[in-house]
Amino acid sequence: MDLVVRVWRALLAWLVDHRYAVLVANLVGQIGIVGTGGAVRLTGSGLGCSTWPQCEPGSFVPQFHAAVTYHPFVEFGNRLMTFVLGFVAIAVAYVVWRDRTRARSFRLLGWAPLGGVAAQALIGGVLVLLELPPILVSLHFLISMALVALSLVLVHRDREGDGPPVALLDGATRALTHVLAVLLVVVLVLGTLTTGAGPHSGDDEVGYRLAVDPLLMTKIHAAAVWAFAAVLLVVVWRTRAAAGRPDAARTHRAALVLVALTVLQGSIGYVQTATGLPVALVNLHLVGAALLTAGTTRVWLCGRRRDEAAPAVPTAPAAPATTPA
Incomplete structure (x- = not known):
């Protein structure tokens, strides 16, 4: 247990010492998930997983069977990317909010990626349950663009004063x-x-x-x-x-x-x-x-x-x- 605590503390310290790298990783991830989300839409895989948050009833991952296609795996890959981006967003919120030397406006901005990822996951679930209404599909993409812009602001503001x-x-x-x-x-x-x-x-x-x-x-x-x-x-x-x-x-x-x-x-x-x-x-x-x-x-x-x-x-x-x- 002591080893786990020491590793955890070392990880948190590393994140704080490399805050700029964490912010850049978040920006890259916000751009990258546009590509995985686009693959879902362009291959018609939006309903590859039949439900949400599970992929299939009783399973969070796609199931192999005789009639399986590539669609569930494309959709699951995008969901997996969302989880990765969620962990990065948590790291952003941590390293930005804990810096008490910065203005409150900058520290609050650090929560934007996490809030955006949560909103995107919720909208993605609604999209699946409502069978891809086109207006919500468009909203899904536009929120991604807003998150890219906010992530760039975070990277820029990190090197500025307050x-x-x-x-x-x-x-x-x-x-x-x-x-x-x-x-x-x-x-x-x-x-x-x-x-x-x-x-x-x-x-x-x-x-x-x-x-x-x-x-x-x-x-x-x-x-x-x-x-x-x-x-x-x-x-x-x-x-x-x-x-x-x-x-x-x-x-x-x-x-x-x-x-x-x-x-x-x-x-x-x-x-x-x-x-x-x-x-x-x-x-x-x-x-x-x-x-x-x-x-x-x-x-x-x-x-x-x-x-x-x-x-x-x-x-x-x-x-x-x-x-x-």
Whole structure:
């Protein structure tokens, strides 16, 4: 028992000493689970496990039998990934919340991954029990994007102070980073609707779970992506003009990375459409959406700085009142 306690304490100490690595692992996991979740949807394995939280009645794992297919194993793999990510989220909450030197806002943010994983597990169970209603399937994906963004914020905030945010860009450029973030949300929502209207909506029997024109949704989604790219290029141009300042240079570098991600994501989108939406490319497009979310969040965060919070100044005791002699 003493050995177990010592190992446990050593593990907790290691996690605290490597907090940044834990936060990065959480970010990687939040992006990675988009790929496993996408595999479930794209292979029509959402009902591979017939119930939840068990996979089959009386068993938490898939059962081998003559009629078994690969679907239960795809779905179980994604559930297993959720458990792994849950353990990482618990570690994030522990290492962030226990640091009493940091602001309460940062410490509370450390609970976001754990809350998100719990919400995703609950929504996933409801999806199975309700046989994959398309709106909830879309919500499942969008919550993952929010968790990717929050996880990137945690990684970024870990290397910042806790003082009030100070804008590093001129007003117009900073406003453009806000517009970029809003356009990303539009792109993600339209992307989920486009997938739900297409042949990879997550159901082998019902090819198109949303009653909208797939081609029309694809064109609207592409238009939103072009608007996003146009605003991003303006941000790149404006930050390059001020790249002599270290603060603006950091935003410029982050914007250039986002340009590369946008070009890659757009290329995958057009190729998958032209080649009949092969499953591998569609899943790569989903992971690309998570990377695009992280990249956009990074650009937005680089537009401001947090210094160390000023220590509280003790209040001087009031001078005793005196009365004239």
